[in-house]
Amino acid sequence: MANYLFSQVILEYQKLYPHNHITLIDTLYNQTVRQALLGLNVHGVITNQHIVDHEIKSELLYNEPYVVLIKKDHPFAMKEKITLVDFVEESLIIGMPEFQTSAQILKVFQQENITPHIQYKIERFEMIKVLVEKGLGICHLT
Structure with missing residues:
Protein backbone atom coordinates (compact mmCIF):
# COMPACT_ATOMS: atom_id res chain seq x y z
CA MET A 1 0.00 0.00 0.00
CA ASN A 63 -3.77 2.57 9.30
CA GLU A 64 -3.82 -0.71 7.44
CA PRO A 65 -5.61 -3.89 8.47
CA TYR A 66 -3.71 -7.10 9.01
CA VAL A 67 -4.20 -9.71 6.32
CA VAL A 68 -3.11 -13.30 5.84
CA LEU A 69 -1.15 -14.18 2.73
CA ILE A 70 -1.87 -17.77 1.65
CA LYS A 71 -1.69 -19.89 -1.45
CA LYS A 72 -5.05 -20.07 -3.28
CA ASP A 73 -5.50 -23.78 -2.55
CA HIS A 74 -4.63 -23.49 1.17
CA PRO A 75 -7.39 -24.76 3.53
CA PHE A 76 -7.69 -21.25 5.03
CA ALA A 77 -9.00 -20.06 1.66
CA MET A 78 -12.24 -21.95 2.31
CA LYS A 79 -12.72 -20.57 5.81
CA GLU A 80 -14.97 -17.63 6.49
CA LYS A 81 -13.08 -16.77 9.68
CA ILE A 82 -9.51 -17.54 10.80
CA THR A 83 -8.46 -17.39 14.45
CA LEU A 84 -5.01 -17.29 15.98
CA VAL A 85 -5.40 -20.88 17.15
CA ASP A 86 -5.70 -21.91 13.49
CA PHE A 87 -2.09 -20.82 12.98
CA VAL A 88 -0.57 -23.26 15.50
CA GLU A 89 -0.12 -26.05 12.94
CA GLU A 90 0.94 -23.74 10.11
CA SER A 91 4.44 -22.80 8.98
CA LEU A 92 4.49 -19.08 9.58
CA ILE A 93 6.58 -16.64 7.57
CA ILE A 94 7.27 -13.34 9.32
CA GLY A 95 9.41 -10.32 8.71
CA MET A 96 12.58 -9.83 10.70
CA PRO A 97 11.99 -9.62 14.48
CA GLU A 98 13.17 -6.00 14.60
CA PHE A 99 10.36 -4.96 12.24
CA GLN A 100 7.45 -3.40 14.08
CA THR A 101 4.85 -5.43 12.18
CA SER A 102 6.52 -8.71 13.17
CA ALA A 103 6.82 -7.58 16.78
CA GLN A 104 3.12 -6.66 16.84
CA ILE A 105 2.07 -10.02 15.37
CA LEU A 106 4.25 -11.97 17.81
CA LYS A 107 2.92 -9.91 20.73
CA VAL A 108 -0.66 -10.87 19.86
CA PHE A 109 0.28 -14.57 19.79
CA GLN A 110 2.04 -14.15 23.14
CA GLN A 111 -0.96 -12.39 24.70
CA GLU A 112 -3.15 -15.33 23.69
CA ASN A 113 -0.58 -17.89 24.98
CA ILE A 114 -0.19 -19.31 21.48
CA THR A 115 3.20 -20.35 20.19
CA PRO A 116 3.29 -20.00 16.41
CA HIS A 117 5.49 -22.28 14.33
CA ILE A 118 7.78 -19.68 12.75
CA GLN A 119 9.51 -21.39 9.85
CA TYR A 120 11.02 -18.36 8.11
CA LYS A 121 12.11 -14.85 9.08
CA ILE A 122 12.41 -12.79 5.92
CA GLU A 123 13.60 -9.25 5.20
CA ARG A 124 11.85 -8.51 1.91
CA PHE A 125 8.19 -8.87 0.99
CA GLU A 126 9.12 -10.20 -2.46
CA MET A 127 10.73 -13.28 -0.87
CA ILE A 128 7.76 -13.80 1.44
CA LYS A 129 5.47 -13.79 -1.60
CA VAL A 130 7.62 -16.40 -3.37
CA LEU A 131 7.66 -18.70 -0.32
CA VAL A 132 3.87 -18.46 0.05
CA GLU A 133 3.39 -19.11 -3.69
CA LYS A 134 5.53 -22.26 -3.36
CA GLY A 135 3.40 -23.47 -0.46
CA LEU A 136 6.21 -23.20 2.10
CA GLY A 137 4.14 -21.25 4.61
CA ILE A 138 1.66 -18.47 5.26
CA CYS A 139 2.20 -14.89 6.35
CA HIS A 140 0.51 -12.11 8.35
CA LEU A 141 0.90 -8.71 6.73
CA THR A 142 -0.38 -5.19 7.14
Whole structure:
Protein backbone atom coordinates (compact mmCIF):
# COMPACT_ATOMS: atom_id res chain seq x y z
CA MET A 1 0.00 0.00 0.00
CA ALA A 2 2.79 2.41 0.92
CA ASN A 3 4.46 1.91 -2.46
CA TYR A 4 1.24 2.77 -4.26
CA LEU A 5 0.53 5.84 -2.13
CA PHE A 6 4.09 7.06 -2.30
CA SER A 7 4.20 6.71 -6.08
CA GLN A 8 1.04 8.84 -6.27
CA VAL A 9 2.67 11.53 -4.12
CA ILE A 10 5.76 11.48 -6.35
CA LEU A 11 3.60 11.86 -9.48
CA GLU A 12 1.84 14.91 -8.03
CA TYR A 13 5.11 16.40 -6.76
CA GLN A 14 6.74 15.94 -10.16
CA LYS A 15 3.86 17.80 -11.81
CA LEU A 16 4.37 20.75 -9.48
CA TYR A 17 8.19 20.69 -9.52
CA PRO A 18 9.31 19.03 -12.77
CA HIS A 19 12.94 20.17 -12.43
CA ASN A 20 13.53 18.81 -8.92
CA HIS A 21 15.28 15.47 -8.52
CA ILE A 22 14.27 12.86 -5.98
CA THR A 23 16.51 10.17 -4.56
CA LEU A 24 14.73 7.21 -2.97
CA ILE A 25 16.58 5.05 -0.47
CA ASP A 26 15.03 1.68 0.32
CA THR A 27 15.91 0.55 3.83
CA LEU A 28 14.12 -1.59 6.37
CA TYR A 29 15.79 -0.80 9.65
CA ASN A 30 14.89 1.96 12.12
CA GLN A 31 18.53 2.60 12.99
CA THR A 32 19.41 3.25 9.34
CA VAL A 33 16.44 5.60 9.04
CA ARG A 34 17.43 7.39 12.25
CA GLN A 35 21.03 7.84 11.10
CA ALA A 36 19.95 9.15 7.70
CA LEU A 37 17.59 11.71 9.27
CA LEU A 38 19.97 12.91 11.97
CA GLY A 39 22.90 13.01 9.54
CA LEU A 40 20.74 15.13 7.19
CA ASN A 41 21.26 12.58 4.42
CA VAL A 42 17.51 12.62 3.80
CA HIS A 43 14.85 15.27 4.28
CA GLY A 44 12.01 12.96 5.23
CA VAL A 45 11.06 9.33 5.53
CA ILE A 46 7.95 7.28 4.91
CA THR A 47 8.08 4.05 6.88
CA ASN A 48 5.77 1.47 8.39
CA GLN A 49 8.09 1.27 11.39
CA HIS A 50 7.04 3.47 14.32
CA ILE A 51 10.09 5.44 15.41
CA VAL A 52 10.06 6.85 18.93
CA ASP A 53 13.00 9.17 19.33
CA HIS A 54 13.35 12.51 21.12
CA GLU A 55 15.22 13.94 18.09
CA ILE A 56 12.69 12.82 15.46
CA LYS A 57 9.08 13.87 14.95
CA SER A 58 6.76 11.32 13.41
CA GLU A 59 3.14 11.41 12.27
CA LEU A 60 0.81 8.52 11.53
CA LEU A 61 -0.35 8.79 7.90
CA TYR A 62 -2.86 5.93 7.78
CA ASN A 63 -3.77 2.57 9.30
CA GLU A 64 -3.82 -0.71 7.44
CA PRO A 65 -5.61 -3.89 8.47
CA TYR A 66 -3.71 -7.10 9.01
CA VAL A 67 -4.20 -9.71 6.32
CA VAL A 68 -3.11 -13.30 5.84
CA LEU A 69 -1.15 -14.18 2.73
CA ILE A 70 -1.87 -17.77 1.65
CA LYS A 71 -1.69 -19.89 -1.45
CA LYS A 72 -5.05 -20.07 -3.28
CA ASP A 73 -5.50 -23.78 -2.55
CA HIS A 74 -4.63 -23.49 1.17
CA PRO A 75 -7.39 -24.76 3.53
CA PHE A 76 -7.69 -21.25 5.03
CA ALA A 77 -9.00 -20.06 1.66
CA MET A 78 -12.24 -21.95 2.31
CA LYS A 79 -12.72 -20.57 5.81
CA GLU A 80 -14.97 -17.63 6.49
CA LYS A 81 -13.08 -16.77 9.68
CA ILE A 82 -9.51 -17.54 10.80
CA THR A 83 -8.46 -17.39 14.45
CA LEU A 84 -5.01 -17.29 15.98
CA VAL A 85 -5.40 -20.88 17.15
CA ASP A 86 -5.70 -21.91 13.49
CA PHE A 87 -2.09 -20.82 12.98
CA VAL A 88 -0.57 -23.26 15.50
CA GLU A 89 -0.12 -26.05 12.94
CA GLU A 90 0.94 -23.74 10.11
CA SER A 91 4.44 -22.80 8.98
CA LEU A 92 4.49 -19.08 9.58
CA ILE A 93 6.58 -16.64 7.57
CA ILE A 94 7.27 -13.34 9.32
CA GLY A 95 9.41 -10.32 8.71
CA MET A 96 12.58 -9.83 10.70
CA PRO A 97 11.99 -9.62 14.48
CA GLU A 98 13.17 -6.00 14.60
CA PHE A 99 10.36 -4.96 12.24
CA GLN A 100 7.45 -3.40 14.08
CA THR A 101 4.85 -5.43 12.18
CA SER A 102 6.52 -8.71 13.17
CA ALA A 103 6.82 -7.58 16.78
CA GLN A 104 3.12 -6.66 16.84
CA ILE A 105 2.07 -10.02 15.37
CA LEU A 106 4.25 -11.97 17.81
CA LYS A 107 2.92 -9.91 20.73
CA VAL A 108 -0.66 -10.87 19.86
CA PHE A 109 0.28 -14.57 19.79
CA GLN A 110 2.04 -14.15 23.14
CA GLN A 111 -0.96 -12.39 24.70
CA GLU A 112 -3.15 -15.33 23.69
CA ASN A 113 -0.58 -17.89 24.98
CA ILE A 114 -0.19 -19.31 21.48
CA THR A 115 3.20 -20.35 20.19
CA PRO A 116 3.29 -20.00 16.41
CA HIS A 117 5.49 -22.28 14.33
CA ILE A 118 7.78 -19.68 12.75
CA GLN A 119 9.51 -21.39 9.85
CA TYR A 120 11.02 -18.36 8.11
CA LYS A 121 12.11 -14.85 9.08
CA ILE A 122 12.41 -12.79 5.92
CA GLU A 123 13.60 -9.25 5.20
CA ARG A 124 11.85 -8.51 1.91
CA PHE A 125 8.19 -8.87 0.99
CA GLU A 126 9.12 -10.20 -2.46
CA MET A 127 10.73 -13.28 -0.87
CA ILE A 128 7.76 -13.80 1.44
CA LYS A 129 5.47 -13.79 -1.60
CA VAL A 130 7.62 -16.40 -3.37
CA LEU A 131 7.66 -18.70 -0.32
CA VAL A 132 3.87 -18.46 0.05
CA GLU A 133 3.39 -19.11 -3.69
CA LYS A 134 5.53 -22.26 -3.36
CA GLY A 135 3.40 -23.47 -0.46
CA LEU A 136 6.21 -23.20 2.10
CA GLY A 137 4.14 -21.25 4.61
CA ILE A 138 1.66 -18.47 5.26
CA CYS A 139 2.20 -14.89 6.35
CA HIS A 140 0.51 -12.11 8.35
CA LEU A 141 0.90 -8.71 6.73
CA THR A 142 -0.38 -5.19 7.14
